[in-house]
Amino acid sequence: MTLAVLPTIPDPSVSSAMSRLSLEFPYVGLRSIALVVRTCREELRGSPDGALPELVERLARQRLQQA
Numbered sequence: 001m002t003l004a005v006l007p008t009i010p011d012p013s014v015s016s017a018m019s020r021l022s023l024e025f026p027y028v029g030l031r032s033i034a035l036v037v038r039t040c041r042e043e044l045r046g047s048p049d050g051a052l053p054e055l056v057e058r059l060a061r062q063r064l065q066q067a
Contacts, residue, residue: 014041017057025064036060036067 017037022030040059047055 013052
């Protein structure tokens with residue numbers, strides 16, 4: 001698994017996923033959610049830009065459910 005690095009520019013696919021997933025997983029800390037979402041975003045970096053928001057959120061949700 002690739003660990004995420006802090007972004008240099010804001011990424012809408014990350015911020016929107018973090019917002020929704022923090023409501024869906026209130027018992028998971030925001031830092032943990034951010035790490036999972038950013039890691040998923042990094043792993044999906046070759047995907048088409050238009051598909052990123054949905055792909056990032058789906059992958060992050062799956063990983064948070066497994067944890």
